[in-house]
Every structure is written in C-alpha cells, then in structure tokens.
Amino acid sequence: MIDEKTLQKYRNKVLSRTNHTDMLVSSIICIHYFGGIPTGFISNVLYQLPLSFTSRINMLNKILKEKKQSNTKLITKLKDMATIRNIFAHCELKIKIKGKEEYIFNPKNFHKPIDFEKEYKKFIEIDNEVSPILFNLYKEIGGILLDGKPTM
Numbered sequence: 001m002i003d004e005k006t007l008q009k010y011r012n013k014v015l016s017r018t019n020h021t022d023m024l025v026s027s028i029i030c031i032h033y034f035g036g037i038p039t040g041f042i043s044n045v046l047y048q049l050p051l052s053f054t055s056r057i058n059m060l061n062k063i064l065k066e067k068k069q070s071n072t073k074l075i076t077k078l079k080d081m082a083t084i085r086n087i088f089a090h091c092e093l094k095i096k097i098k099g100k101e102e103y104i105f106n107p108k109n110f111h112k113p114i115d116f117e118k119e120y121k122k123f124i125e126i127d128n129e130v131s132p133i134l135f136n137l138y139k140e141i142g143g144i145l146l147d148g149k150p151t152m
Contacts, residue, residue, distance in 0.1 A: 002116045010120040011088045017127050018085040021078070022053050024134045025060050031141045032063045053082045074133055077126045084123045087114060 002010075026046050030037045046056060057078045064070050091114065139145065 001113065007091070007116055010116060011091065014085055014088040014120065014123050017123075018053070018081060021081065021127070021130065021134065022056065024131075024138055025053075025056050025078070027143060028134065028138055028141060029056060029059050029063065031138070031143055035142070053085070054079060057082065069137075071133070074130060077130050081123065081126050081130065084119050084126070087119055088116075088123075091116070 023042075026042050027037050029046065030041060034041070045051070057075060060078070061070075061075045064074075
C-alpha cells in the first residue's frame with residue numbers, strides 16, 4: 001500500500017496538473033466563442049456547477065468538430081484524466097475488512113484497493129500526451145503566450 005506522504009505528493013500533482021489542463025480547455029473555449037478570455041465568463045459560467053471538467057471537455061470536442069479537427073483520442077484521454085483526478089480528489093475514505101489490511105477502496109470494485117502508483121503513472125502519461133496538443137491548439141486559435149506559457 002502507498003504511504004501517506006507519497007499519496008499526498010501524487011494527489012497534489014494530479015490536482016494541480018488537472019487544474020492547469022482545465023484552465024487551458026476553458027481558455028480555448030473562450031477564445032473560440034469570444035475571441036478572448038473574459039474571466040468573468042470563466043468564473044461565473046464555466047466554473048459553476050453543474051458544469052464539470054467533463055462538460056468543458058465535451059464543449060472542446062464540439063469546437064474541434066466545428067473546426068474539422070475532431071480528435072477522439074484527445075477527448076478520450078482528457079476524460080481519462082478527469083476520472084483519475086476524481087480518484088485522487090476523493091481518496092480519503094479508508095476501510096478495514098476483517099482479516100485484511102486497511103485500504104482505500106476502489107469504487108468500481110469495493111474489495112480491491114486502488115493502485116495509486118498505477119493511476120499516477122497513467123495520469124502522467126496522459127498529461128504528457130495531451131498538454132502539447134492543447135497548448136498548440138491554444139496558440140492556433142490566437143492564445144497569447146508570456147514566457148512560453150498561456151496567459152489569461
């Protein structure tokens with residue numbers, strides 16, 4: 001089982017990178033529809049419940065289809081990223097079953113612990129694959145860069 005310090009490190013990285021990716025997706029949506037990034041729209045519309053990261057991924061998918069740049073693999077990877085993010089975001093409930101070591105259960109299989117090492121490695125692979133694609137899309141549609149990074 002993963003130790004608490006490593007789990008916190010992985011959790012922080014996953015949440016931070018997902019937030020970065022989510023903001024990049026939101027920026028692409030705004031630039032596509034508004035020609036810029038109205039921060040009030042991001043905070044007052046895109047980041048309000050019930051609009052989730054997955055909802056914004058679906059918006060991105062529609063934009064890509066409109067631009068004749070459909071990318072099913074990218075959309076699938078982003079949704080996988082969101083799933084892994086949720087695993088790390090909600091990984092606080094530990095259970096103990098008689099005769100077994102205490103563990104954080106897997107919601108898809110209650111009797112099996114989550115393999116955080118495996119999920120983290122998968123997340124990093126996905127992040128390394130989707131980040132350059134999103135970054136290039138951001139630049140293509142007119143996103144402005146400061147010091148090589150997207151700016152809001």
